[in-house]
Amino acid sequence: MTVIGRAGGSGETAPASQQGMRRKNLAAVTGAVAAHGPLSRADVAGHTGLTRPAVSSLVDELIGRGALTETAAPPSGRVGRPGRALALNDRGPAGLGLEIGVTHLAACIVDLRGEPRVWRRVERANAGRPAGQVLAEAAALGADAESEAAALGLRVEGRVLAVPGVVPNAPGGLVANAPNLGWQAVRPADHWPDPATVPEPENEANLGALAELRQQGDPAETFVHVSAEAGIGAALVIGGQLFRGARGFAGELGHLPVHPEGAPCPCGARGCLEQYAGEAAVLREAGLSGAGDPVTLLAERAAAGDAATLRALDRAGRALGLALASAVNLVDPDGLVLGGAYAELADRLLPPMRAELAARVTVRPWTPEAVRPSALGRRGPVLGAAWSTVQQIIADPTRLPVRPQR
Amino acid sequence: MTVIGRAGGSGETAPASQQGMRRKNLAAVTGAVAAHGPLSRADVAGHTGLTRPAVSSLVDELIGRGALTETAAPPSGRVGRPGRALALNDRGPAGLGLEIGVTHLAACIVDLRGEPRVWRRVERANAGRPAGQVLAEAAALGADAESEAAALGLRVEGRVLAVPGVVPNAPGGLVANAPNLGWQAVRPADHWPDPATVPEPENEANLGALAELRQQGDPAETFVHVSAEAGIGAALVIGGQLFRGARGFAGELGHLPVHPEGAPCPCGARGCLEQYAGEAAVLREAGLSGAGDPVTLLAERAAAGDAATLRALDRAGRALGLALASAVNLVDPDGLVLGGAYAELADRLLPPMRAELAARVTVRPWTPEAVRPSALGRRGPVLGAAWSTVQQIIADPTRLPVRPQR
DNA sequence: GTCTATTTGTAATGGCGAAAAACAAATTAG
DNA sequence: CTAATTTGTTTTTCGCCATTACAAATAGAC
Incomplete structure (x- = not known):
């Protein structure tokens, strides 16, 4: 979740380093590809202001991290050596969005392009039920979606849970109050079956806005x-x-x-x-x-x-x-x-x-x-939840681990 | 004026370069000195996370640009070689704040430390008077203040004009509407006697807030x-x-x-x-x-x-x-x-x-x-106007020209 | 078919800026 | 007077991008 206006926290900010510069330029490359569709290295250089050699080096790293792939070159028709098309990887990192609504549970997995690949939705009367029970069902739905995603070659790198309630600015993912569910001070991490897949909760209106922003x-x-x-x-x-x-x-x-x-x-x-x-x-x-x-x-x-x-x-x-x-x-x-x-x-x-x-x-x-x-209507929050992970990856691809080369 | 949320403008953003890194680290040094009072180079290194050699190099440049000065070292009492105290230059770059109120004109000059050094204030019934006339008087007041500042060794690097009206987000400094003055679509630059000292207009409430932020x-x-x-x-x-x-x-x-x-x-x-x-x-x-x-x-x-x-x-x-x-x-x-x-x-x-x-x-x-x-009460807007230039310099000292060494 | 112009991607080199390591300078404690 | 400690600078190393040069792959001209 990229957010502005948080109370700075540490106060002292890390100095600008060469690694930081590298990180920003990696993000500039993924950002250009995300914004302007498949692009050759030279196109990326044009969009970002970086030189072609620099882009080459950055792209190598991004391919190694699984963020980009080289796809079949489209027949450009222009004179000169044809570029090799770079696109966001659709068989790599992905984001899982979960949603707990008053009358339903939903899950969605999107690939790096932002394309939804897996959908789940079940009707459930969640108002007033014990939070642990609801969260366990949401976790099961998410696990089910993740297994289908794995079959598509997708690797879930982040999980966000949309809830109709207030989520204070604090680490640890606390839902302070969700009146329509009857929740008070619920911490999803405390009820989640698998510690490895605990999602970060976020207000559904915020996530819907994120989805709208992306769609827009x-x-x-x-x-x-x-x-x-x-x-x-x-x-x-x-x-x-x-x-x-x-x-x-x-x-x-x-x-x-x-x-x-x-x-x-x-x-x-x-x-x-x-x-x-x-x-x-x-x-x-x-x-x-x-x-x-x-x-x-x-x-x-x-x-x-x-x-x-x-x-x-x-x-x-x-x-x-x-x-x-x-x-x-x-x-x-x-x-x-x-x-x-x-x-x-x-x-x-x-x-x-x-x-x-x-x-x-x-x-x-x-x-x-x-x-x-x-x-997007009612699907906004789940989509926003799934997209927020993808957005974070595009804004900082160093979050992705370097894959061991086979 | 540092501002968030402006519609990005160019869209394509400049890549992260080594010059950009340098600029950010120069700002980190001025920022640390501004926030934590006089500091030795080692102290700055501690606050910023930079190494001592890096800080030394940055400080040399900042002294060359007139942002910092070495002052008499305070007797620290601690063991080890005493540090040389660095402080924001109080005989160098400065900011001019001007204010056009309904019943007065005001000017104020602050040095890099944020200390007000020159004050001017005259009562004037400005409501309904021709904008050109009011602006000419404001310019005269500003020029008067600047000449006094020059005698103190201060060099005005930026000028901001507080007005009780709406200033749209657009280049060129337009005051779209100032009902209490009777202004409509007034561009101060069009009426300013000296093109070299044209101030950037800004809403007085915004400047008051800036002053409060700084004071706070x-x-x-x-x-x-x-x-x-x-x-x-x-x-x-x-x-x-x-x-x-x-x-x-x-x-x-x-x-x-x-x-x-x-x-x-x-x-x-x-x-x-x-x-x-x-x-x-x-x-x-x-x-x-x-x-x-x-x-x-x-x-x-x-x-x-x-x-x-x-x-x-x-x-x-x-x-x-x-x-x-x-x-x-x-x-x-x-x-x-x-x-x-x-x-x-x-x-x-x-x-x-x-x-x-x-x-x-x-x-x-x-x-x-x-x-x-x-x-700060009624003095907020002028102070904020003067401070906004200083704030900009501290946030990016490369705005300052390198002084020819004598 | 061959040659030229054009564009793309990579390899080699250089420069800039910070980190790391080493060192000189200035103080306090004993 | 010596040892310990902290500061600031010098030297070296390293990472990253820009510049330059070059190989590769295409379209168009003849």
Whole structure:
């Protein structure tokens, strides 16, 4: 997880060394290949500003570490000796993403190119169950996915677990609070069957934002990713990097006060966004009580034209817009992304959101199109979890062990 | 101005070179001396992780560039050969800070140690005057300060102008909008008499935050600095670096909606914070109309126990607390700083602010003490403007020209 | 088919910067 | 006065990239 703004820790920073220079240049090569598709050594030199001999040396090392492979050269058609195409290895290092949701478990393995290669998803009512039991099942799902990945030649180099809860900025991977699961101070490492495969937990909204960032293209974008369903979380991505806050609590959008004297919230305050746009509040306002998946239920009723449902969604959209107006005025993002389960309700939620934002973001340029629905929807968090490992490897390939040459 | 989150610009980044390594290590040396006072070469080696020979070579270059000087060695009392003390040069490079306020102009020059050496301040009613006229007077004040600095052996290496307005993230130094001055799209460079001394404009709240950061001590702090008076701005400092937003509009706290259906605001929205905590709103609520400085007037009436004034300040404090609750839930800062002119009203404003924050920040640890008044008050912006140049030099001493050796 | 121009990748050499090792200088403790 | 200790510099070594030179592989011209 590459993150900005962590309280520096040691204070004294390591000096710039030749190894550090090498590390950065290795990363520049993997980064260029990741960003611009298959590239010859000369192309890489052009993109990075390094010389061809330097690139050759770096590429040798990266092939040795399993990060890159030489693929069949595409018929370029240009004059001169044809280059040998370099691509990210699709039969080497990989990332495992796991997800614990309120009603499901999921796993996903992506290769270095970022391509998902293995999928697993099972429905499970996880709310209120003992954390150890849920984690054991997640571990089993992950082990199952890893064995399938091994058959594809993939070697899992990192494991990240998406949870719908708060993960403080502290070593050791603690989930401080996951209200929708009923978790308090759960440390996945304490319940994981195999110490060798313990995943690092991370908030699902943050991981969804990472996935969106990757899908999106512009790697230096600044945006706010809203992950709305039972709880409403947001992730801040600043210049392409996740910002977790001083202690890891950034993005608690659900408890922004939207109507200061409004409905009381279990958190102790009044008029929090969750009281207007949270799943429970919307269902109540729509007069529905949920058998089955509440979001698809809402989508069906809205499509059928049910007045109470439409009213509830409009109110939720306006409340979201109001809260996000605060976010935009404070943070000045390039855009906003509506993710999580609510992405499926974007048809109904976006118009009131956009109207509210247009009315309240007036002291800076703003277009309604800056708010967009996520392209990944509910799969965002697992994908982000798997991708975060891949991203780390591309940003620092020296994490990979040098393979013993056969 | 060191800033995070700018849209990367070129996209392709320069490769890590040996010159880059050298630059980083030069900065590590100046940084260590700046942070830990006078240090011997061996001490610097200990702090940076560099070897003593490397430090010797770096120090030679830094002395040649005028960044460091060898001072009289303090009698250490320890066994062994005494070290020669290195300190930031107080007779060399310097930074000029200029400020255009609604009722004054100010200038300040600080040496590399960050010590203010020259002060200038004149009262001027700048609101509504032609920008060219105001800028010409500011330039004269700056030139006057620079000539005094020259007599002290100081060489101004950078100039920054604090303005109460929005400065977009764009080259060329444009002040897009400064409502309290009546400025629209003013480019200081177009009105500056001497092209050699054109300053870079920057928002005063951001500069105030920089000054606070420097004064504070922890160079990696994440905090929100509120600069409240006529307009209400905020600056976000993330991990010790200023965050200006995707386009430079971050921190528009004054237009956070605090009472969604409340009083209409000139910005077009309803219930913006400025309608409850802005200078004009507070004066109106207190039944005062301003001859003289409104903030000292408010302080006097509050000290005298005037009921309407106390009520107005309480309402303003609560509104500030409400808006900042959104900021805390979103950004998760270490703390909040009340700066600008309102720092002088902290006695009255802090209690309702803290109460509101305590009530609305419940899903993460929070203590009332995390809100503190600025130590610098109204001098923050000029100091920050002057310091920002010094900070840049310390972060990259190769900006300094190598002096011809005599 | 052969030759030339062009581009790619590698090999040889050089320079820069820090680490390592060795040493000279300046102090305190005995 | 000598030994121990710490500081700063000199010398050597090493790692990494740039430069230069060169071999390899293609398209186009004739």
